[in-house]
Amino acid sequence: MVIETHDLSKRYGRVVAVEGLNLQVGEGEVFGLLGPNGSGKTTTILMLLGLTEPTSGTAQVLGHDPVREPLSVKRQVGYLPDSVGFYGEMTAWENLRYTTRLLGLPRLEAEKRIGEVLERMGLADVAQRPVATFSRGMRQRLGLAEVLLKRPKVAILDEPTLGLDPEAALEFLAMIRGLKAEGITVLLSSHLLHQVQAICDRVGLFHRGRMVLVGTVRDLAERVLGGAYRIRLRASAGASLAERLKSLEGVGALRQQDGSWYLEARRDLRPELARAVLEAGGELLELGLEEPSLDEVYARYFQEVRHAEAA
Numbered sequence: 001m002v003i004e005t006h007d008l009s010k011r012y013g014r015v016v017a018v019e020g021l022n023l024q025v026g027e028g029e030v031f032g033l034l035g036p037n038g039s040g041k042t043t044t045i046l047m048l049l050g051l052t053e054p055t056s057g058t059a060q061v062l063g064h065d066p067v068r069e070p071l072s073v074k075r076q077v078g079y080l081p082d083s084v085g086f087y088g089e090m091t092a093w094e095n096l097r098y099t100t101r102l103l104g105l106p107r108l109e110a111e112k113r114i115g116e117v118l119e120r121m122g123l124a125d126v127a128q129r130p131v132a133t134f135s136r137g138m139r140q141r142l143g144l145a146e147v148l149l150k151r152p153k154v155a156i157l158d159e160p161t162l163g164l165d166p167e168a169a170l171e172f173l174a175m176i177r178g179l180k181a182e183g184i185t186v187l188l189s190s191h192l193l194h195q196v197q198a199i200c201d202r203v204g205l206f207h208r209g210r211m212v213l214v215g216t217v218r219d220l221a222e223r224v225l226g227g228a229y230r231i232r233l234r235a236s237a238g239a240s241l242a243e244r245l246k247s248l249e250g251v252g253a254l255r256q257q258d259g260s261w262y263l264e265a266r267r268d269l270r271p272e273l274a275r276a277v278l279e280a281g282g283e284l285l286e287l288g289l290e291e292p293s294l295d296e297v298y299a300r301y302f303q304e305v306r307h308a309e310a311a
């Protein structure tokens with residue numbers, strides 16, 4: 001395992017920030033930490049980086065204990081904090097040059113790497129511009145460029161797409177996904193679930209300091225949504241279609257939106273649905289199984305927690 005924790009906990013006085021965390025992230029995996037504000041994501045990240053000390057439990061990153069061997073961890077782990085600090089009056093190039101000095105890279109090697117990472121992040125053309133003139137998206141890309149300078153084995157990214165417009169976020173996510181192709185293990189935290197869904201191999205859902213669910217999005221959907229099949233149906237209206245759909249054995253929730261029907265069913269009802277459309281005198285335009293969405297898993301999970309607490 002590249003990242004492994006055992007009963008890792010952190011308390012700030014009486015506030016429990018992280019409790020009993022057992023996390024395992026394998027080599028080359030993209031793992032997403034999800035959860036509402038204050039659920040412990042950043043604290044987890046800081047403990048893995050050796051930037052804050054656990055109250056109890058242990059962590060290992062690439063076989064090193066971040067508390068006892070912070071430098072060994074730092075050497076191989078790139079970190080993109082939620083707000084990246086660059087010197088605004090300095091150019092992108094100068095900022096990265098500064099970082100390479102901190103890393104102790106010799107000048108020629110440093111210049112080679114700076115050129116490479118700027119190119120890779122699509123910033124080569126603006127390398128000589130002061131960072132103060134950069135948009136948030138450009139700044140984030142520069143942040144990732146800085147992470148890559150040290151050729152890390154692991155990249156830890158805290159809310160990497162926060163504040164980016166949808167297009168910039170998508171571009172940025174593609175860049176993160178690109179790290180995986182090089183074998184870099186990625187741990188990221190985010191609120192933006194549909195984005196996380198698009199790039200993470202597995203996710204862990206945090207709630208009040210505990211990781212309450214962990215797995216692939218499909219695993220989570222099965223556990224939280226009860227393995228429901230979501231089926232999308234588009235048909236030219238048959239007179240009695242709605243009635244027929246409702247009366248089908250195994251159909252749960254049913255809603256109509258933007259000219260499509262969305263059904264929740266206990267089994268794959270596609271053959272029956274196709275028949276129902278024809279029998280209602282309609283024409284079948286589209287029929288497919290929908291991928292479960294992480295937004296839905298998340299919403300449903302917290303709805304259940306609130307119900308359980310209210311009871």
Ligand SMILES: Nc1ncnc2c1ncn2[C@@H]1O[C@H](COP(=O)(O)OP(=O)(O)OP(=O)(O)O)[C@@H](O)[C@H]1O
Pocket residue numbers: 012015016017018035036037038039040041042043044
């Ligand atoms: N330095 C600190 N001193 C005291 N309490 C803290 C400190 N850092 C975090 N906490 C508390 O620990 C809990 C977990 O915070 P953390 O920042 O890890 O959550 P998060 O999931 O990253 O939230 P967000 O999504 O808002 O970044 C919160 O209740 C927070 O108030």
